[in-house]
Amino acid sequence: MSDNNNKKTEAAPAKAKGKLAVYWAASCGGCEIAILGIDDKILNVAEAFDIVLWPCATDGKVRDVEKMADGEIDVCLFNGGIRTSEQEYMAQLLRKKSKVLVAFGSCAHEGCIPGLGNLNDRRQIFDTVYKEGSATFPENPEDVRPQAETEVPEGTLHLPMFYNTLKTLDQTVKVDYYLPGCPPEADKIWAAIVAILEGKLPAPGSVIGSNTTVCDECKRTRTEKKIKKFYRTWQIKPDPEQCLLEQGLPCWGIATRAGCGALCPQVNSPCIGCHGANDGVEDYGARLMSALASVIDSDDPEEIQQIIADGFPDTVGTFYRFSLAKSLLRRKNQAAPAEMAENASVK
Amino acid sequence: MSESTFEPKIVGFLCNWCSYRAADLAGSARIKYAPNVRIIRVMCSGRVDPSFVLKALSMGADGVMIAGCHPGECHYVDQNYKTMRRYHMLKATLEAMGIEPDRVQLVWASAAEGELLASSINKLVEDVRKLGPLNWPGNWEEDGERLKALEDIAKEHEEAMEVQP
Numbered sequence: 001m002s003d004n005n006n007k008k009t010e011a012a013p014a015k016a017k018g019k020l021a022v023y024w025a026a027s028c029g030g031c032e033i034a035i036l037g038i039d040d041k042i043l044n045v046a047e048a049f050d051i052v053l054w055p056c057a058t059d060g061k062v063r064d065v066e067k068m069a070d071g072e073i074d075v076c077l078f079n080g081g082i083r084t085s086e087q088e089y090m091a092q093l094l095r096k097k098s099k100v101l102v103a104f105g106s107c108a109h110e111g112c113i114p115g116l117g118n119l120n121d122r123r124q125i126f127d128t129v130y131k132e133g134s135a136t137f138p139e140n141p142e143d144v145r146p147q148a149e150t151e152v153p154e155g156t157l158h159l160p161m162f163y164n165t166l167k168t169l170d171q172t173v174k175v176d177y178y179l180p181g182c183p184p185e186a187d188k189i190w191a192a193i194v195a196i197l198e199g200k201l202p203a204p205g206s207v208i209g210s211n212t213t214v215c216d217e218c219k220r221t222r223t224e225k226k227i228k229k230f231y232r233t234w235q236i237k238p239d240p241e242q243c244l245l246e247q248g249l250p251c252w253g254i255a256t257r258a259g260c261g262a263l264c265p266q267v268n269s270p271c272i273g274c275h276g277a278n279d280g281v282e283d284y285g286a287r288l289m290s291a292l293a294s295v296i297d298s299d300d301p302e303e304i305q306q307i308i309a310d311g312f313p314d315t316v317g318t319f320y321r322f323s324l325a326k327s328l329l330r331r332k333n334q335a336a337p338a339e340m341a342e343n344a345s346v347k
Numbered sequence: 348m349s350e351s352t353f354e355p356k357i358v359g360f361l362c363n364w365c366s367y368r369a370a371d372l373a374g375s376a377r378i379k380y381a382p383n384v385r386i387i388r389v390m391c392s393g394r395v396d397p398s399f400v401l402k403a404l405s406m407g408a409d410g411v412m413i414a415g416c417h418p419g420e421c422h423y424v425d426q427n428y429k430t431m432r433r434y435h436m437l438k439a440t441l442e443a444m445g446i447e448p449d450r451v452q453l454v455w456a457s458a459a460e461g462e463l464l465a466s467s468i469n470k471l472v473e474d475v476r477k478l479g480p481l482n483w484p485g486n487w488e489e490d491g492e493r494l495k496a497l498e499d500i501a502k503e504h505e506e507a508m509e510v511q512p
Contacts, residue, residue: 061508062504062508063504063508063509066501066504085493085496085497085499085500086500088493088497089497089500089501092497118487119443119444148492148496158496158499158500158503160496160500161489161492161493161496163489163493164487164489164490165487165489167487281398282398282402283397283398283401283402285397285440286396286397286398286401286437287396287398289397289433289436289437289440290396290397290398290433292436293429293432293433293435293436294429294432294433296432298432299418299425299428299431301431301435304431304432304435305435308435308436308439309439312439314443315436315439315440315442315443316440316443316444319440327401328398328401328402328404328405329401329404329405329444329483329486330405330486330487331486331487332443332444332445333444333445333446333481333483333486334445334486335445335482335486336444336445336446337445337447
């Protein structure tokens with residue numbers, strides 16, 4: 001890879017060191033920490049790569065990236081979804097300048113928690129933050145809102161435009177690889193970096209990781225799944241040996257890509273599905289609903305509806321916690337009737 | 348689109364053993380039903396993954412019908428009970444996504460019930476006609492300001508981030 005770099009760009013350093021960029025869009029920052037989770041191996045990364053941009057950890061300038069030749073960056077690890085025009089601009093810029101663009105972590109891959117904002121639109125989100133008294137703006141009597149353009153005596157000031165809908169990275173630009181997880185586990189990050197350095201990457205467009213479910217990695221005892229009642233995690237103290245789903249805890253290992261080593265079920269906590277779906281699944285939530293519904297232990301329509309209503313007060317947040325932006329529907333109906341909008345905004 | 352010219356697009360998933368035969372029967376008995384439904388034959392209503400319904404809606408269908416054998420009469424013993432559970436699970440999710448419940452309907456129609464299937468199709472079409480177009484594709488398009496906002500960023504970087512000699 002670094003050899004290519006030398007041939008293609010005259011400005012590359014003589015030592016054939018690769019160039020690495022890490023960027024943070026709409027996400028919590030956990031992915032940045034996760035990269036540092038590879039511990040002292042980060043020094044090997046610094047040995048192999050010049051870090052040209054990593055706003056969280058190093059001093060790189062966007063303007064310098066803008067001046068680079070196309071494809072000059074060898075690898076870009078991009079975490080976060082696309083919520084603002086600035087993030088979209090950076091995604092386009094880094095796509096153009098990078099040979100390999102990796103959607104790093106659940107937000108870039110599937111939208112993750114920021115993607116649940118797709119249950120609302122810009123106006124509703126701004127109302128919550130600027131009108132209804134959030135921690136950021138406890139008081140805002142004049143109802144001041146961010147504007148994309150503001151005129152001041154010195155000229156026009158710009159803020160990035162805040163989009164109605166959060167998009168995943170691959171809904172915005174072409175993505176070469178996906179590294180799933182919220183955040184990706186340190187050993188998987190290191191394995192991906194090694195694969196990149198050795199040029200042993202899978203076919204472009206693939207998700208770097210296993211292609212089986214978390215249940216396959218889970219050591220709990222499984223018998224037969226027949227569920228009369230679903231419980232929230234705080235309602236029961238689960239048996240440490242038996243399958244959590246069989247005990248009525250919504251555990252998403254049944255539909256979730258393996259790779260984490262069943263970390264959560266191991267500590268008596270249900271899988272919440274952060275690795276997303278396996279290859280070939282178009283809609284994670286649909287797969288989950290399908291599998292889950294089939295183990296409900298009732299043939300009576302009314303009882304079934306009651307079990308679902310009691311067990312899942314927030315259906316979208318439960319089935320699409322990490323993947324709403326990536327799902328087939330992507331977001332809530334913007335033209336939804338008012339009374340439905342009220343009901344569905346209950347989290 | 349005005350209400351008078353709106354013709355709902357309906358996708359119907361009909362099971363091979365009962366409901367599809369009911370549609371056949373409706374045809375041979377010359378029972379008329381609304382032409383809005385595009386019928387897809389599946390081996391069992393239990394084969395209808397919720398993603399089929401989501402895909403239909405996301406690609407422009409205004410409504411979806413799932414039809415199968417009556418409970419207890421499934422050719423595959425009890426698979427239509429799974430259909431029933433999946434249907435209710437899906438409906439709860441669709442409602443939270445702002446999709447009216449009447450747009451997706453589950454119908455049990457045996458091979459002898461051509462009349463029932465035809466009237467169920469007509470009912471679904473009329474229900475959806477009242478609700479109007481769903482128009483899902485494009486639900487996530489941003490408004491026209493987006494492109495200008497993107498151009499502004501590039502321009503500003505050129506002006507403000509350039510170090511003058």
